[in-house]
Amino acid sequence: MSLHEGKLKSMEERAMKIRELLIEELLEAGSGHSAGPLGAAEIFTAFYFHILNHDPKKPDWADRDRLVLSCGHICPVQYVALACAGYFPMDELKTLRCLGSRLQGHPHRGSLPGVETTSGPLGSGLAQACGMALAARLDEKKYRVYCITSDGEHEEGNHWEAVMFARRHRLNNLTVVVDRNNIQIDGNTEEVMPLEPFAEKYKAFGWNVLEIDGHNIRELVDATHEAEATYEAPTVIIAHTIPGRGVGFMERDYRWHGKPPNKDEAKRALTDLRTLEGKIRSEHQ
Numbered sequence: 001m002s003l004h005e006g007k008l009k010s011m012e013e014r015a016m017k018i019r020e021l022l023i024e025e026l027l028e029a030g031s032g033h034s035a036g037p038l039g040a041a042e043i044f045t046a047f048y049f050h051i052l053n054h055d056p057k058k059p060d061w062a063d064r065d066r067l068v069l070s071c072g073h074i075c076p077v078q079y080v081a082l083a084c085a086g087y088f089p090m091d092e093l094k095t096l097r098c099l100g101s102r103l104q105g106h107p108h109r110g111s112l113p114g115v116e117t118t119s120g121p122l123g124s125g126l127a128q129a130c131g132m133a134l135a136a137r138l139d140e141k142k143y144r145v146y147c148i149t150s151d152g153e154h155e156e157g158n159h160w161e162a163v164m165f166a167r168r169h170r171l172n173n174l175t176v177v178v179d180r181n182n183i184q185i186d187g188n189t190e191e192v193m194p195l196e197p198f199a200e201k202y203k204a205f206g207w208n209v210l211e212i213d214g215h216n217i218r219e220l221v222d223a224t225h226e227a228e229a230t231y232e233a234p235t236v237i238i239a240h241t242i243p244g245r246g247v248g249f250m251e252r253d254y255r256w257h258g259k260p261p262n263k264d265e266a267k268r269a270l271t272d273l274r275t276l277e278g279k280i281r282s283e284h285q
């Protein structure tokens with residue numbers, strides 16, 4: 001579907017609102033991940049508000065596109081995007097990580113509408129997405145399968161087994177988006193376990209490789225179109241993002257990988273986000 005200017009602007013503003021709701025959600029929970037989710041706001045906005053062929057009122061519709069979140073710990077941003085898209089009531093965001101809640105700290109398939117797989121153990125989402133993509137082909141279905149993975153996940157060997165499998169079966173209905181934010185749980189990826197030359201690795205495995213600015217919704221949408229038009233191989237979109245995007249004291253700091261803001265930090269975070277949102281709005285006028 002082509003993306004007109006008005007819709008692009010509304011999605012850019014939506015991504016900022018999602019960040020604000022995310023901060024409120026994390027503050028309420030008192031635990032959870034901040035940096036990765038903040039960095040991925042545009043990615044989830046683009047998927048749930050433009051790219052996916054889906055219907056939030058019919059989450060089990062057989063022909064829906066599938067979005068597999070492999071790096072389950074960034075689910076707080078997926079939850080906000082799902083609620084905004086109409087999968088479940090916004091009010092439920094307050095229950096993140098509560099006992100008995102449908103919004104667990106890592107996503108649980110079957111609990112929450114829109115969650116396609118249970119995830120948390122890193123490195124297993126791509127194999128599940130491969131299975132869905134192969135099933136679509138065997139069933140002669142037109143739906144596409146998208147898998148969001150993180151850069152830190154590429155330290156898991158089983159991810160690369162799935163990379164080989166996808167190429168072996170020429171799963172051209174499968175598109176992977178890597179949140180390349182350069183951080184993981186306890187440091188920068190290039191210090192903990194270097195991933196570069198990252199694009200070249202996927203190329204060596206025979207994949208179609210695209211690189212984009214992960215905060216640029218148009219680039220992401222165009223890349224998914226290019227992936228759809230690629231017949232011979234699966235596509236990986238390496239989306240360069242800034243962890244903690246929009247919150248000055250969190251940006252690019254791996255120490256915000258797995259902790260939520262306290263009350264004072266949340267206040268400062270919301271001030272930063274509203275300032276950026278105002279800037280984006282005024283650019284749109």
Ligand SMILES: Cc1ncc(C[n+]2csc(CCOP(=O)(O)OP(=O)(O)O)c2C)c(N)n1
Nearest residue numbers: 036071120121122150151152183184185257
């Ligand atoms: C198999 C497995 N090993 C270790 C962990 C613990 N863990 C959770 S998140 C994470 C860091 C992964 O890096 P990335 O996803 O890039 O983190 P982010 O960008 O969100 O900071 C680790 C090691 C896990 N969830 N699963």
Ligand SMILES: [Mg+2]
Nearest residue numbers: 151152183184
């Ligand atoms: Mg990372």
